[in-house]
Amino acid sequence: xxxxxxxxxxxxxxxxxxxxxxxxxxxxxxxxxxxxxxxxxxxxxxxxxxxxxxxxxxxxxxxxxxxxxxxxxxxxxxxxxxxxxxxxxxxxxxxxxxxxxxxxxxxxxxxxxxxxxxxxxxxxxxxxxxxxxxxxxxxxxxxxxxxxxxxxxxxxxxxxxxxxxxxxxxxxxxxxxxxxxxxxxxxxxxxxxxxxxxxxxxxxxxxxxxxxxxxxxxxxxxxxxxxxxxxxxxxxxxxxxxxxxxxxxxxxxxxxxxxxxxxxxxxxxxxxxxxxxxxxxxxxxxxxxxxxxxxxxxxxxxxxxxxxxxxxxxxxxxxxxxxxxxxxxxxxxxxxxxxxxxxxxxxxxxxxxxxxxxxxxxxxxxxxxxxxxxxxxxxxxxxxxxxxxxxxxxxxxxxxxxxxxxxxxxxxxxxxxxxxxxxxxxxxx
Amino acid sequence: xxxxxxxxxxxxxxxxxxxxxxxxxxxxxxxxxxxxxxxxxxxxxxxxxxxxxxxxxxxxxxxxxxxxxxxxxxxxxxxxxxxxxxxxxxxxxxxxxxxxxxxxxxxxxxxxxxxxxxxxxxxxxxxxxxxxxxxxxxxxxxxxxxxxxxxxxxxxxxxxxxxxxxxxxxxxxxxxxxxxxxxxxxxxxxxxxxxxxxxxxxxxxxxxxxxxxxxxxxxxxxxxxxxxxxxxxxxxxxxxxxxxxxxxxxxxxxxxxxxxxxxxxxxxxxxxxxxxxxxxxxxxxxxxxxxxxxxxxxxxxxxxxxxxxxxxxxxxxxxxxxxxxxxxxxxxxxxxxxxxxxxxxxxxxxxxxxxxxxxxxxxxxxxxxxxxxxxxxxxxxxxxxxxxxxxxxxxxxxxxxxxxxxxxxxxxxxxxxxxxxxxxxxxxxxxxxxxxxxxxxxxxxxxxxxxxxxxxxxxxxxxxxxxxxxxxxxxxxxxxxxxxxxxxxxxxxxxxxxxxxxxxxxxxx
Numbered sequence: 001x002x003x004x005x006x007x008x009x010x011x012x013x014x015x016x017x018x019x020x021x022x023x024x025x026x027x028x029x030x031x032x033x034x035x036x037x038x039x040x041x042x043x044x045x046x047x048x049x050x051x052x053x054x055x056x057x058x059x060x061x062x063x064x065x066x067x068x069x070x071x072x073x074x075x076x077x078x079x080x081x082x083x084x085x086x087x088x089x090x091x092x093x094x095x096x097x098x099x100x101x102x103x104x105x106x107x108x109x110x111x112x113x114x115x116x117x118x119x120x121x122x123x124x125x126x127x128x129x130x131x132x133x134x135x136x137x138x139x140x141x142x143x144x145x146x147x148x149x150x151x152x153x154x155x156x157x158x159x160x161x162x163x164x165x166x167x168x169x170x171x172x173x174x175x176x177x178x179x180x181x182x183x184x185x186x187x188x189x190x191x192x193x194x195x196x197x198x199x200x201x202x203x204x205x206x207x208x209x210x211x212x213x214x215x216x217x218x219x220x221x222x223x224x225x226x227x228x229x230x231x232x233x234x235x236x237x238x239x240x241x242x243x244x245x246x247x248x249x250x251x252x253x254x255x256x257x258x259x260x261x262x263x264x265x266x267x268x269x270x271x272x273x274x275x276x277x278x279x280x281x282x283x284x285x286x287x288x289x290x291x292x293x294x295x296x297x298x299x300x301x302x303x304x305x306x307x308x309x310x311x312x313x314x315x316x317x318x319x320x321x322x323x324x325x326x327x328x329x330x331x332x333x334x335x336x337x338x339x340x341x342x343x344x345x346x347x348x349x350x351x352x353x354x355x356x357x358x359x360x361x362x363x364x365x366x367x368x369x370x371x372x373x374x375x376x377x378x379x380x381x382x383x384x385x386x387x388x389x390x391x392x393x394x395x396x397x398x399x400x401x402x403x404x405x406x407x408x409x410x411x412x413x414x415x416x417x418x419x420x421x422x423x424x425x426x427x428x429x
Numbered sequence: 430x431x432x433x434x435x436x437x438x439x440x441x442x443x444x445x446x447x448x449x450x451x452x453x454x455x456x457x458x459x460x461x462x463x464x465x466x467x468x469x470x471x472x473x474x475x476x477x478x479x480x481x482x483x484x485x486x487x488x489x490x491x492x493x494x495x496x497x498x499x500x501x502x503x504x505x506x507x508x509x510x511x512x513x514x515x516x517x518x519x520x521x522x523x524x525x526x527x528x529x530x531x532x533x534x535x536x537x538x539x540x541x542x543x544x545x546x547x548x549x550x551x552x553x554x555x556x557x558x559x560x561x562x563x564x565x566x567x568x569x570x571x572x573x574x575x576x577x578x579x580x581x582x583x584x585x586x587x588x589x590x591x592x593x594x595x596x597x598x599x600x601x602x603x604x605x606x607x608x609x610x611x612x613x614x615x616x617x618x619x620x621x622x623x624x625x626x627x628x629x630x631x632x633x634x635x636x637x638x639x640x641x642x643x644x645x646x647x648x649x650x651x652x653x654x655x656x657x658x659x660x661x662x663x664x665x666x667x668x669x670x671x672x673x674x675x676x677x678x679x680x681x682x683x684x685x686x687x688x689x690x691x692x693x694x695x696x697x698x699x700x701x702x703x704x705x706x707x708x709x710x711x712x713x714x715x716x717x718x719x720x721x722x723x724x725x726x727x728x729x730x731x732x733x734x735x736x737x738x739x740x741x742x743x744x745x746x747x748x749x750x751x752x753x754x755x756x757x758x759x760x761x762x763x764x765x766x767x768x769x770x771x772x773x774x775x776x777x778x779x780x781x782x783x784x785x786x787x788x789x790x791x792x793x794x795x796x797x798x799x800x801x802x803x804x805x806x807x808x809x810x811x812x813x814x815x816x817x818x819x820x821x822x823x824x825x826x827x828x829x830x831x832x833x834x835x836x837x838x839x840x841x842x843x844x845x846x847x848x849x850x851x852x853x854x855x856x857x858x859x860x861x862x863x864x865x866x867x868x869x870x871x872x873x874x875x876x877x878x879x880x881x882x883x884x885x886x887x888x889x890x891x892x893x894x895x896x897x898x899x900x901x902x903x904x905x906x907x908x909x910x911x912x913x914x915x916x917x918x919x920x921x922x923x924x925x926x927x928x929x930x931x932x933x934x935x936x937x938x
Binding site for chain 2: 095288289290291293294296297300301303304305306307308309310420428
């Protein structure tokens with residue numbers, strides 16, 4: 001730096017230094033101390049048993065045994081070490097690497113699991129069952145968040161995922177009952193979801209109504225409409241209208257016997273297999289094809305896409321419609337796989353959790369899939385822990401999925417970047 | 430398809446009752462650089478958007494090689510051999526160069542899978558032919574603005590553009606990058622491409638044009654040869670004689686009262702957008718901060734005002750530390766501040782001119798007593814200021830947002846100069862302001878200097894810097910490249926704006 005004039009002898013104020021944020025070191029430190037006190041020193045005396053395979057599986061593996069208190073202390077020390085590393089990096093003026101909070105979260109959840117299981121009446125849990133059940137509960141979330149990915153990538157915020165799930169669930173139950181065919185029900189659910197989405201598309205793209213407001217209104221509308229039809233049509237004549245044919249579980253021979261992986265990947269309904277296909281297709285479509293390049297261009301910089309002859313609003317309309325169809329299929333899972341009939345509000349807010357999964361998954365189909373699995377895990381943990389009888393109050397357990405959501409979305413893994421034009425209507429000129 | 434002749438006949442474009450273009454005739458001969466000269470808001474960009482198929486003309490015809498065209502969208506215009514480089518680049522920042530170039534005409538393998546190998550090859554070919562030095566696999570957001578502009582030109586050339594429209598292409602470039610662009614334009618012309626060059630900068634227009642068409646308020650004023658004098662051209666743009674130089678008196682610097690030391694501002698992404706800047710300004714002196722847009726000027730002025738978070742260092746005014754004080758305290762210390770974006774930060778558009786003139790003093794005597802405001806005092810103040818600053822407004826009660834850019838800026842300037850000041854900061858004081866108002870605003874700034882206030886001007890226009898500055902500070906990537914006296918040659922300033930210090934050596938890191 002060169003200055004042509006000499007600096008004036010005026011006293012300068014104290015100079016403060018800039019350091020990286022303390023957010024990560026402090027939160028890791030506090031959490032690891034909590035783990036040390038509760039999971040370690042106040043930890044249960046029993047030993048937690050984690051079963052890896054079920055009796056009668058093709059390969060039986062021994063269960064993992066972890067003493068409640070000793071295991072708690074060991075895991076807490078591991079957590080403290082990670083927190084200390086984070087503080088050390090901070091003191092050197094560096095930021096914590098991204099893997100650190102993730103690794104911390106995994107170990108913390110495992111310590112929590114050991115603490116809860118060892119303190120339960122029946123200190124034994126099937127790890128394989130826990131994970132397989134998580135996948136089952138995650139399926140609607142995955143479809144919902146894929147819908148969100150498709151809509152936001154093209155520049156439309158889809159708050160109406162909840163309505164699309166609910167519409168899909170209702171239509172699937174009704175049609176599968178009337179036609180006695182679950183597959184027709186599945187298709188009808190997709191159509192219902194697409195219909196809800198088209199309303200969102202028309203109002204937000206053509207009439208430029210605020211997308212959040214249209215989405216919220218649609219959720220309320222679908223909830224009211226399905227509730228009304230349930231009360232007036234389904235409930236009075238359950239046999240005729242609300243005993244849908246089921247989507248059978250189709251295990252793939254041999255492969256489904258592999259411990260842990262088998263039940264997750266190879267023991268699903270058609271919709272379950274469809275989920276894996278959908279994640280792969282949406283990912284390849286978005287990032288490897290002409291269609292995807294245009295979709296992302298429209299979501300990032302619609303005016304640029306327009307100047308290259310891409311029809312922005314048509315692209316948006318059809319993508320949002322497709323997203324609705326996918327969410328509709330997700331809704332069908334409730335009535336055709338998980339539960340055997342439709343009830344009011346059967347989706348129970350999972351559309352909003354799917355929205356969170358999409359953000360946590362950083363607008364990426366695979367990220368959204370993994371985030372959905374995490375939330376599915378939280379749902380499943382809640383129900384399994386209720387069964388083995390933990391000392392933790394059931395109300396607290398019921399909060400678990402939502403707590404996980406808040407912490408996940410509040411950015412434990414850092415800030416993420418949405419498509420630049422998401423939520424902004426495109427008007428020429 | 431060989432060379433193309435482009436004709437616009439009687440083009441009009443209306444937005445509601447307002448005519449942005451009225452009955453415009455324009456002929457672009459093949460292989461020429463045809464300049465459209467006009468002030469901001471004269472209707473140049475609207476005309477080009479009509480030509481590019483983005484707007485449908487209200488009346489008139491477009492002919493390519495004598496054949497009438499009906500462009501329903503940019504796709505049709507591109508098919509007819511017209512390419513456009515927009516003032517705000519139409520590039521997707523998170524895509525690679527190849528993806529941006531391919532978008533809209535993507536080569537694919539069977540099944541719609543992208544295959545960008547052909548595009549990469551084309552980019553490398555064009556890049557080599559014109560010496561662009563563009564990597565097809567670089568992310569656009571990582572590229573300097575000048576290179577992004579080349580990507581835009583490549584986009585048009587890959588689509589076989591025979592007529593290339595460049596809309597204010599030099600607004601974001603350093604003087605050196607501008608010279609390189611002018612060279613590229615000459616090369617393209619030699620290769621048979623016609624160019625429509627839109628600009629309001631006389632120097633560049635004269636340097637490169639074959640024909641100049643001047644547009645004012647949506648109408649063609651006339652053609653001029655590139656040999657016309659700058660004063661002549663400026664008079665055609667404005668519609669009345671203008672003087673292009675101020676002939677200000679030399680500065681009489683007094684005591685140094687404003688001192689900035691090691692000022693650092695950290696952005697959300699962790700980089701220092703202002704990096705250890707130190708300078709001082711004496712009473713009765715104008716320091717102009719020059720630099721290409723986005724090199725920390727905005728953050729520097731905002732840090733002094735106190736609206737930036739994550740700031741370190743020291744800002745002393747009259748021996749008092751300003752850093753860390755609330756904005757209101759900073760203003761009370763006698764800082765007048767004209768922000769660079771007046772419509773967002775300088776005015777409340779829907780508020781009246783009179784209200785905007787007291788935005789900083791509304792809660793103080795004489796405009797307020799206790800909890801009540803005194804409307805009579807507010808409008809009395811407005812009448813006086815409207816007269817003093819020659820603000821052209823229907824009335825003091827008109828919404829400020831409805832005024833022209835120049836008059837909005839006069840409102841902001843009138844408000845900020847109405848208090849006794851200890852420091853005056855004006856960021857881009859004449860951006861988007863008509864030539865007539867520029868002269869007036871410049872005279873007011875110099876009057877404030879002569880009244881003994883330290884003045885800091887931030888401008889990306891070297892002409893403005895040269896006009897006003899007593900000393901010139903140049904910023905590059907948040908660092909101070911150096912402070913040089915007024916009258917430093919343009920070439921030296923241009924190099925400094927690219928990070929090369931006044932005594933040689935690069936500050937790039």
